[in-house]
Amino acid sequence: MRMNNLSRLTAAMLALTLSACANIPLFQDANDSEALDSSQTQEAIDDSLGVVNPTFAMLNQSTSGQRFSQLSDTVSLNTNWLVRLEDSTLLTLVQEAQRNNPSLQGFAANVERAQALLVQARAALIPAVGITSGVSTGGSLESDSSSLFSLGAGVSWELDIWGRIRSGEMAAQNNLEALKLDYQFAQYSIAANVARAYYLLIEANQQYDIAQSVIDVLTETHRIVTVQVENGIGDQGSLALVMTDLANAQDRLLSAEGAKRSATRALELLLGRYPQAELLTMTSLPKAPPAVPPGLPSALLKRRPDVLAAERRIAAAFNQIDAAEAATLPAISLSGSIGGASNSLSNILDSDNILWQAAANLLYPLIDGGLLDAQVDVRTAEQEAALASYVATALTAFNDVEQALDDNLLITKRQEALLLALNSAQKALAVADLQYKEGEIGLLDVLQIQQRVFAAQRNYASIERANLTQYIDLNLALGGLWDDKLPN
Structure with a gap:
């Protein structure tokens, strides 16, 4: 019975406040009802961001990742450009990095914070309802004491007639x-x-x-030359040259081992692993997909998330200016209360003990030391900064694409030249081996050609990797595959 009375009490308070609203002339536009519908606002956010993908669920292998796995409305991630490389090992490593990379989890935490700030901004559009209760005891020293029980509910609501709260909510939505x-x-x-x-x-x-x-190769050559010297058919000069080449090769091997361990640790850090240089990978590079055609449309840059994010920050800056300007105008707030007080707890909600009150307050800022005007200036400066940031981001995006396209042309030509050099060096070595066996040339000539073959192999391995890197850079610059569907 007490809970039923309490429910009626709360309903009466809401009706009282709404009736007070009806008696106050307001300059309220027709969009206010939509602004109060938080579910419609959330749907608009989801529609603007496209297909929702629960990416945060992949972050559940760490303590912080478990928190982010509770977030469900994240943006989708298109990795078709990685799939086209046809490397399942790479895709597995990328998925691991998206689960465990600490930097990525930091970005996820920022999204979580922005979602909470949006809820906070929306809360100001909804009437705040509170329930109070209390008991007090008093009396004189020579008489019996008495107790007074109270129970009440209060409602407060600022009327957003100038759109200050609504603009703040839209800015929070843009930031999210x-x-x-x-x-x-x-x-x-x-x-x-x-x-x-x-x-x-x-x-x-x-x-x-x-x-x-x-x-x-040099170890075997050193063995042969040593035998020749011991049998008197070789010379010490050739042996010294072989030993020099062998020592240099051993130094290069140690450097290559160090580079391999450094590269392993760098990858392990990206994966969120401890950098212990124990990661095993493939032993050969895949072929890069075909080069992109000339004349790519600039509309492809509309897919880049950083460009879109800069545009959203401009929208947030405009809404924040609107909110700051609205704060300089009069503010109207409604409040009301209803409740009961009685010396007996059982009679606290009797009609004879119920009191109610309704009020409407108007606040017009007169003297604030220039605070509100300064806030408008701050928001205006932030808007100018957001515009400048957008221009800088767009220029960076164009530069990334231009650089990647240039690299694509240059690396393709370099790869052709280095492949020709490798094939030619290998043919020359095959001829030199025959000439050496026939006694037409000396060992020094063969060693020189061998060094050219090894250098060509090293250079071609580097250019193959560079070709894959420029493919990655180009697709990152374009925000996805160049032949994917353009945005509307």
């Missing part, structure tokens, strides 16, 4: 969208960095294998 896009671009960047580090590690393994093959 921007941070979600920041998170998406961080996901792209992490995927690209993992791919770069992965292919750098494969190249380091290849360079190590080449260095080891050089040592194997």
Whole structure:
């Protein structure tokens, strides 16, 4: 029975407040009812961001990751450009990095914070209802004491006639969208960095294998020359040259081993692992997909999350200016209360003990030391900064694309030249081996040609990795595959 009375008490308070609203002339536009519908606002956010993908669920393997796995409305991540490389090992490593990378979890935390700030901004659009209760005891020293029980409910609501609260909510929504896009671009960047580090590690393994093959060849050559010197058919000069080449090859092998361990640790850090240089990868580089055609449309840059995030921050800055300007206008707030007080707890909600009160307050700022005007100036400066940041981000995006396209052309030509050099050096070595066996040339000539073959192998391994890296850079610059569907 008491809970039923309490429910009626709360309903009466809400009706009282709404009736007070009806008696006050307001300059309220037709969009206010939509602004109060938080579910419609959330749907608008989701529609503007596209297909929702529960990416945070992948962050549940760490303590912080378990918190982020509770977030469900994250942006989708398109990794078709990685799939086109046809490397399942790489895709597995990228997924691991998206689960465990600490930097990416930091971006996820920013999204979580922005979602809470949006809820906080929306709360001001809804009447605040509170319930109070209390008991007091008093009396004189020579008489019996008495107790007074009270129970009440209060409602307060600021009428958003100038759109200050609504503009603040829209700014919070814009900031949330921007941070979600920041998170998406961080996901792209992490995927690209993992791919770069992965292919750098494969190249380091290849360079190590080449260095080891050089040592194997020179070790055998050193054995042959040593036997020749011992039998009086060789000379000490040739032996010294072989020993020099062998010592240099051993130094190069140690350097290659160090580079391999460094590349392994770099990849392990991206994956969120302890950098102990124990990660195993593939031993050969895949073929890069075909080069992009000339004349790519600039509209492709509309897909870049960092460009879209900068645009959302401009929208947030405009809404924050609106909120700051509205704060300089009069504010109207409504309040009301209803409750009962009685010496007996059982009679506290009797009609004879119920009191109610309703009030409307008007606050017009007169003298504030220039505070509100300064807030408008602050928001105006922030708007100018957001516009400048957008221009800088757009220029960076264009530069990234132009650089990646230039690299694509240059690396393709370099790869052709280095492949020709490698094939030619290998043919020359095959001829030199025959000439050496026939006694037409000396060992020094063969060693020089061998060094050219090894150098060509090292250079070609590097250019193959560079070709894959520029493919990654171009797709990151374009925000996805160049032949994916353009945004509307």
